[in-house]
Amino acid sequence: MTINRRGFLGISGAAIAVSAVAPGLRLIELAEGRAPDQAVTPKQRWGLLIDAAKCADGCTACIDACHEENGVTGNNRPATDPQWIRKVTVEDNTTGFRQSFPVMCQHCEHPPCVDVCPTGASFKRADGIVLVDKHTCIGCRYCMMACPYKARSFIHEVTTGQKTHAPRGKGTVESCTLCVHKVDRGDNTTACAVACKKEGHEAILFGDLNDPGSEIRKRLKQKPSTQLRPDLKLNTGVRYQGV
Amino acid sequence: MKRFTVGVFAGLFALSAAYAAEPAKTTRMPAPSIQINKDRGEQCVEPTEEMRRNHMNYILHQRDETMHRGIRTTKHSLKNCINCHANPKTGSVLGKDGFCASCHHYAAVKIDCFECHTDRAEKKAAIPAGRPRQALAPVIRTALGQPRQRHQP
Numbered sequence: 001m002t003i004n005r006r007g008f009l010g011i012s013g014a015a016i017a018v019s020a021v022a023p024g025l026r027l028i029e030l031a032e033g034r035a036p037d038q039a040v041t042p043k044q045r046w047g048l049l050i051d052a053a054k055c056a057d058g059c060t061a062c063i064d065a066c067h068e069e070n071g072v073t074g075n076n077r078p079a080t081d082p083q084w085i086r087k088v089t090v091e092d093n094t095t096g097f098r099q100s101f102p103v104m105c106q107h108c109e110h111p112p113c114v115d116v117c118p119t120g121a122s123f124k125r126a127d128g129i130v131l132v133d134k135h136t137c138i139g140c141r142y143c144m145m146a147c148p149y150k151a152r153s154f155i156h157e158v159t160t161g162q163k164t165h166a167p168r169g170k171g172t173v174e175s176c177t178l179c180v181h182k183v184d185r186g187d188n189t190t191a192c193a194v195a196c197k198k199e200g201h202e203a204i205l206f207g208d209l210n211d212p213g214s215e216i217r218k219r220l221k222q223k224p225s226t227q228l229r230p231d232l233k234l235n236t237g238v239r240y241q242g243v
Numbered sequence: 244m245k246r247f248t249v250g251v252f253a254g255l256f257a258l259s260a261a262y263a264a265e266p267a268k269t270t271r272m273p274a275p276s277i278q279i280n281k282d283r284g285e286q287c288v289e290p291t292e293e294m295r296r297n298h299m300n301y302i303l304h305q306r307d308e309t310m311h312r313g314i315r316t317t318k319h320s321l322k323n324c325i326n327c328h329a330n331p332k333t334g335s336v337l338g339k340d341g342f343c344a345s346c347h348h349y350a351a352v353k354i355d356c357f358e359c360h361t362d363r364a365e366k367k368a369a370i371p372a373g374r375p376r377q378a379l380a381p382v383i384r385t386a387l388g389q390p391r392q393r394h395q396p
Contacts, residue, residue, distance in 0.1 A: 040313035133310050134359055162361045169359030184315050
């Protein structure tokens with residue numbers, strides 16, 4: 001087989017075009033994230049970084065946005081109404097310094113709620129998001145007792161008007177899902193983070209803890225951060241700065 | 244006495260008339276009123292016969308895939324069922340003319356999907372622009388991998 005000059009140029013031109021386009025295609029694919037038919041993988045570990053110094057006292061924007069996004073409604077009964085995020089105020093007894101910050105499900109690497117669940121309803125997804133499978137939850141509330149962060153709520157009353165992406169019903173346990181529907185959609189943020197940014201505080205940052213190039217990793221590298229109750233060695237996905 | 248006898252006969256006549264009229268008024272459960280939302284297309288995601296018998300298996304399979312593995316394809320999702328089958332008037336699959344409720348009531352099979360899931364179609368659930376109404380291929384593969392001919396009405 002012989003190849004003339006024109007043919008050679010044609011083939012090499014095509015090869016250059018393919019090699020030039022292929023990396024570009026890959027970049028688009030990475031930016032858009034996972035396709036709907038692809039399963040989650042441990043390549044990602046989703047988490048939050050909460051800067052307590054930026055969290056404003058008395059502001060409940062994150063809680064309101066979370067409950068609006070996920071259709072979490074109560075019945076004006078604070079003792080039993082579900083709460084996915086709580087604003088916790090802590091005070092240093094020696095100095096009297098007070099600060100408040102949001103506490104939600106910490107999406108632990110070793111979640112105690114998963115350990116105690118008798119039915120496997122409480123589980124951790126491959127990308128680190130801890131969820132309740134309400135199809136198998138029997139409402140025993142062991143997970144609520146096991147969670148050191150008081151992150152889970154039991155739905156005591158009949159629910160109506162749920163959001164399509166956030167089913168919730170009486171007799172099951174629920175907690176922060178890290179806006180899993182938004183994560184799967186590729187939004188790369190959560191309702192609480194958006195609301196906090198809108199208020200101008202930017203105290204909540206969502207991101208991939210496994211990606212060295214992500215904003216969350218960069219900020220974790222710059223300043224010291226802590227987990228809540230690091231002594232429990234749960235390796236939480238939610239980290240705090242300025243606590 | 245005569246008046247009493249006439250009364251008894253009149254009563255019996257009335258009763259028999261009522262009894263004779265009874266079969267015309269059926270005592271059976273009314274057949275489910277399945278109202279298909281025509282502007283969503285003529286075909287379901289699987290052949291009609293297949294869906295009638297096995298819809299629960301498709302939903303159950305998809306449920307675990309979505310919940311545990313984050314697979315969010317819409318073909319067999321409950322959300323997709325509701326968006327297509329919600330009654331155009333009420334926007335719901337429940338109620339007297341609801342697609343799910345009327346048939347399940349008829350078959351006396353309790354569904355508890357809607358203890359947690361909403362029974363309403365999404366507000367923005369419009370057909371994406373550029374998608375033809377009958378975009379589905381006439382022959383599709385079932386979960387078992389066997390090609391099946393679509394049920395032609």
